[in-house]
Amino acid sequence: MWLDPQVIQSVPSLLDGWMLTVELTLLGAAGSLACGHLALAMQLTRIAPLRWLARLYISFMRGTPSLVQLFMVFFALPLIGLGGRPMLAAALTLGLNSGAYTAEILRGNMRVVTRGQIEAATALGMAPWLITLRIALPQMLKASLPALVNEFTILLKTTPLASVVAVTELVYAGQMVIARIYTSTQIMLLVSVGYLAVVLPVIWLGRRLRQRASSTMRGT
Amino acid sequence: MKLNAAPAIRARDIVKSFGAQRILDGVSLDVARGEVICILGPSGSGKSTLLRCLNWLSPPDAGEVWIGDERVGMRNASVPRPEREIRAQRSRIGMVFQSFNLWPHMSVLENVMEGLLSVKRMTRLDASDVAVEALRRVGLSGKHTAMPGSLSGGQQQRVGIARTLAMAPEVILFDEPTSALDPELVGEVLAVMRGLADTQTTMIVVTHEIGFARDVADRIVFMDGGKIVEMGLPAQIIDHPSSARLRQFLHRFTPHGSHS
Amino acid sequence: MTFDLAVLTAYVPALLHGFVDTIWLCVLSGALACALGIALTVGQRRGSRLLVVLIDGYVALTLALPLLVLLYVTFYVLPDFGLMLPASVVGVLTLAIYYAPYVAQVIQAAIDAVPAGTIEAGVAIGMSPLAIGRRIVAPQALPLLLPTLTGLMIGLFKDSALLSVISVHELMFTAKGVVSDTYAPLEVYFAVALVYWATTATLNHATRQWERRLALAHDVALER
Numbered sequence: 063m064w065l066d067p068q069v070i071q072s073v074p075s076l077l078d079g080w081m082l083t084v085e086l087t088l089l090g091a092a093g094s095l096a097c098g099h100l101a102l103a104m105q106l107t108r109i110a111p112l113r114w115l116a117r118l119y120i121s122f123m124r125g126t127p128s129l130v131q132l133f134m135v136f137f138a139l140p141l142i143g144l145g146g147r148p149m150l151a152a153a154l155t156l157g158l159n160s161g162a163y164t165a166e167i168l169r170g171n172m173r174v175v176t177r178g179q180i181e182a183a184t185a186l187g188m189a190p191w192l193i194t195l196r197i198a199l200p201q202m203l204k205a206s207l208p209a210l211v212n213e214f215t216i217l218l219k220t221t222p223l224a225s226v227v228a229v230t231e232l233v234y235a236g237q238m239v240i241a242r243i244y245t246s247t248q249i250m251l252l253v254s255v256g257y258l259a260v261v262l263p264v265i266w267l268g269r270r271l272r273q274r275a276s277s278t279m280r281g282t
Numbered sequence: 283m284k285l286n287a288a289p290a291i292r293a294r295d296i297v298k299s300f301g302a303q304r305i306l307d308g309v310s311l312d313v314a315r316g317e318v319i320c321i322l323g324p325s326g327s328g329k330s331t332l333l334r335c336l337n338w339l340s341p342p343d344a345g346e347v348w349i350g351d352e353r354v355g356m357r358n359a360s361v362p363r364p365e366r367e368i369r370a371q372r373s374r375i376g377m378v379f380q381s382f383n384l385w386p387h388m389s390v391l392e393n394v395m396e397g398l399l400s401v402k403r404m405t406r407l408d409a410s411d412v413a414v415e416a417l418r419r420v421g422l423s424g425k426h427t428a429m430p431g432s433l434s435g436g437q438q439q440r441v442g443i444a445r446t447l448a449m450a451p452e453v454i455l456f457d458e459p460t461s462a463l464d465p466e467l468v469g470e471v472l473a474v475m476r477g478l479a480d481t482q483t484t485m486i487v488v489t490h491e492i493g494f495a496r497d498v499a500d501r502i503v504f505m506d507g508g509k510i511v512e513m514g515l516p517a518q519i520i521d522h523p524s525s526a527r528l529r530q531f532l533h534r535f536t537p538h539g540s541h542s
Numbered sequence: 543m544t545f546d547l548a549v550l551t552a553y554v555p556a557l558l559h560g561f562v563d564t565i566w567l568c569v570l571s572g573a574l575a576c577a578l579g580i581a582l583t584v585g586q587r588r589g590s591r592l593l594v595v596l597i598d599g600y601v602a603l604t605l606a607l608p609l610l611v612l613l614y615v616t617f618y619v620l621p622d623f624g625l626m627l628p629a630s631v632v633g634v635l636t637l638a639i640y641y642a643p644y645v646a647q648v649i650q651a652a653i654d655a656v657p658a659g660t661i662e663a664g665v666a667i668g669m670s671p672l673a674i675g676r677r678i679v680a681p682q683a684l685p686l687l688l689p690t691l692t693g694l695m696i697g698l699f700k701d702s703a704l705l706s707v708i709s710v711h712e713l714m715f716t717a718k719g720v721v722s723d724t725y726a727p728l729e730v731y732f733a734v735a736l737v738y739w740a741t742t743a744t745l746n747h748a749t750r751q752w753e754r755r756l757a758l759a760h761d762v763a764l765e766r
Contacts, residue, residue: 181379182384183385186396
């Protein structure tokens with residue numbers, strides 16, 4: 063093994079960083095689902111300003127670099143008394159950013175729920191919120207699964223952004239170690255492996271999900 | 283034959299337009315409890331629209347609908363009912379759709395149970411019992427865990443009927459229930475409907491199955507151009523149509539009165 | 543705390559300069575990414591087993607790694623091996639290397655979408671593979687390719703902001719400088735966001751117009 067002993071000693075701090083990366087990803091994914099559903103619901107209301115707001119949100123999040131978004135959130139938080147929380151800024155940015163893409167994914171899969179299915183539910187006397195909960199959402203989410211897995215993989219790959227505001231996720235943890243022991247190549251290699259170890263299986267999983275989705279469709 | 287009681291469902295002077303098109307032009311109809319009405323007519327005559335007006339799925343522009351002694355959709359001529367009440371009324375009117383409209387992510391049993399759980403707020407146990415019985419009545423006892431996608435068209439439509447039956451509605455509206463089926467599957471659905479008619483279920487059936495109408499209906503209604511043109515006993519309507527339009531319509535079908 | 547965009551007026555020239563730098567960087571790395579993407583496609587279709595394996599490995603690596611990690615890897619690791627390149631070169635190269643696999647994917651998908659029958663017709667007439675590529679595949683694949691490719695380039699444009707973390711002189715890096723001068727981070731980053739937004743919105747709009755025009759041409763061609 064050609065790893066310096068110092069490098070091996072720093073593996074625990076890298077693992078801590080890795081845990082934070084996972085935490086950021088999960089928080090971001092939760093935020094993404096929340097924002098995505100909200101943005102979609104807003105686009106479907108009869109209230110025009112809400113629709114415009116949603117479209118504006120989606121256009122802005124998809125049309126600007128996430129780095130700029132992070133800085134805006136980071137410097138805006140102190141204004142509402144939540145300053146000095148880089149982790150919050152990072153998680154919030156990731157959730158908001160990914161939420162725009164999630165909203166579009168969900169919207170694209172709305173057509174899985176046919177008008178007839180909704181009519182049948184209405185004719186039975188089901189209330190709209192129940193129809194959304196029991197009939198529309200389960201089918202939409204199921205159809206969206208491959209695209210959502212893909213989106214959350216991208217989310218995971220966006221978490222290094224947090225290192226820019228000194229959140230000690232994997233990349234920042236790596237930088238801290240490099241600042242101490244100067245073995246850049248090996249540390250960066252470990253950092254890379256850390257990401258590969260998570261992303262490669264998820265990509266593989268996504269591919270299997272997609273294959274299964276297309277084969278069940280052939281069945282009907 | 284018909285008891286002297288309040289009609290199960292009543293329509294009075296129903297008018298409905300879609301944009302500039304007037305689809306229903308003053309339709310009135312009384313259906314007694316236990317009566318089976320078949321509505322015939324060319325496409326565009328407003329038959330399906332009439333059904334959708336009856337359960338307020340597509341509220342009419344003018345006119346009244348009554349279920350029992352309760353007015354559907356409106357408190358009075360100018361005040362609509364709140365959505366909650368309309369939904370409660372809808373749960374008393376059953377509807378079977380041409381394209382079945384089953385929910386593909388739920389099993390057969392779950393499809394039939396859904397209304398009981400969501401609308402009638404039954405416990406899972408009670409809902410399950412009712413659903414099982416409904417499925418037995420349509421001959422699908424072995425298919426509880428099957429998914430709609432694995433069923434034939436005829437089976438899917440029978441599930442649709444079971445879903446409605448489970449709600450124990452006061453009247454069932456059938457919107458061309460066999461029109462989307464392959465010919466060899468039509469029979470099993472008509473057989474189920476015949477069975478329902480035999481048990482005094484109030485039914486309004488929009489259909490092209492003239493033979494079924496002749497055999498099973500208590501009355502046949504012929505609609506054209508948004509109006510009821512003729513109405514009467516099946517034998518009379520089919521064998522001795524009095525209006526030219528009805529004669530023209532029936533000519534499209536084979537001399538034996540049903541098209542293949 | 544007030545939100546006062548006027549503090550930026552003195553820095554508009556600097557920010558404009560940064561924007562031009564960004565455009566320049568993106569054009570360069572975009573062109574490089576496309577060239578590399580074409581090379582990857584050719585390599586995967588016609589290369590030896592070894593080449594295909596190498597390319598697959600490279601593609602898997604870049605698809606799985608975050609761009610920022612790739613940037614840091616090239617930034618920290620290359621000097622270790624004696625390669626001292628200016629930051630902008632590192633930036634352009636890394637962007638190109640990162641986007642090339644995506645470009646290759648898009649090219650592959652477009653080529654695969656060309657109806658097999660049209661290629662068979664070319665073979666039946668006796669056309670050479672090169673001629674088939676030039677006269678049959680490329681003209682049909684191009685309209686399918688260009689809209690998605692533009693989408694990728696828009697992504698590249700947004701990702702160029704990350705180059706600021708390795709001190710490449712572009713819009714974001716300039717913005718950071720302005721922030722340290724004016725202590726007005728919200729105004730500066732808001733203005734910068736608007737610039738990015740306006741650019742991507744324009745590019746998106748242009749792409750949609752382009753797609754529409756291509757679809758019309760396609761339909762017209764079919765009618766004949």
